[in-house]
Amino acid sequence: MAPIAWTGEARTSEIGSAPQGFVTAAEATTRVVDGLPRLECGPAQLERLRPDLWLLDLPLENRGTLPTLGGESRRPGFPSVSMQVEGGRLVACALRGARSEAFLPLALDLELVPIGHLDGLDALGVRIVVQAAEGAKLSISFRSARAGTAAVDAALQ
Numbered sequence: 001m002a003p004i005a006w007t008g009e010a011r012t013s014e015i016g017s018a019p020q021g022f023v024t025a026a027e028a029t030t031r032v033v034d035g036l037p038r039l040e041c042g043p044a045q046l047e048r049l050r051p052d053l054w055l056l057d058l059p060l061e062n063r064g065t066l067p068t069l070g071g072e073s074r075r076p077g078f079p080s081v082s083m084q085v086e087g088g089r090l091v092a093c094a095l096r097g098a099r100s101e102a103f104l105p106l107a108l109d110l111e112l113v114p115i116g117h118l119d120g121l122d123a124l125g126v127r128i129v130v131q132a133a134e135g136a137k138l139s140i141s142f143r144s145a146r147a148g149t150a151a152v153d154a155a156l157q
Contacts, residue, residue, distance in 0.1 A: 013027070014030075034065075035065040036064045036066060036147075037062050037064040037068045037120070037144070037148075038062070038063050038147050038148055039060065039061070039062060039063075039068070039081065039142050039147045039148055039149065039150035040060075040061045040150050041058055041059065041060050041061075041140070041142055041151065041152045042058065042060075042061075044056045044057065044138075044140070044152055044154040045058075046154055046156070046157075048156075052131055052132065052133055052134075053130075053131055054129070054131075054132065054156050055127065055128075055129055056127070056129075056130065056140070056154060057125060057126070057127050058126040058140060058152060059124075059125060060115070060123065060124045060142055060150070061121075061124075062119065062120060063121070064120055065120035065121060066120050067119045068080040068081050068144045068146050068147040069146070079114035079115055079116045080117045080118075080145070080146060081115040081117065081142055081147070082113060082115055082142070082143055083112065083113040083115050083126065083140065083141070083142050083143075084111065084112050084113070084140070084141050084143070085113075085138060085139070085140050086139045086140075086141075087132060087136050087137050087138040087139055088132030088136055088138050089131040089132065090113070090129075090130055091130060091131050092108070092128065092129040093105070093106045093108060093113050093126070093127070094106060094126075094127045094128075095115065095124050095125065095126055095127075096124065096125035097125075098124070098125075103125070115142065118147070128140070130156075132156055133156070135155070135156060135157065136156045137153060137154070137156070138153065138154045138156065139152075139153050140153075140154070
């Protein structure tokens, strides 16, 4: 099959002016890229429990329409999203789904805490308890091979 030349009246788009068929391809590509999974973490809500113990609530979202689960992450027991905390000792961690009122605790056996998987446009509440001195700077990062990295810093005050 021979290639067909782009024809039609020129239309203007975000990337310039081109024949109508080309603009349609650019819009389709933009929709596909917007669907890719990507992690976003909102600002931490901080509460002091003791002089050296802090409670942080973090909103975590997959802003794409595709899930974070994919590729080698399909292995059983291998989470597609993990969390790492630097600047303090992680004492406890729990998750709450978008439509749930209760937090479910996670095991803290590893340096990377397994968060799990997020479907497209899904959100989680992440609650952590950290031991650190006042004034310490925490760095909390969420990583996914498919959805990238989202990080938030919090000054303990």
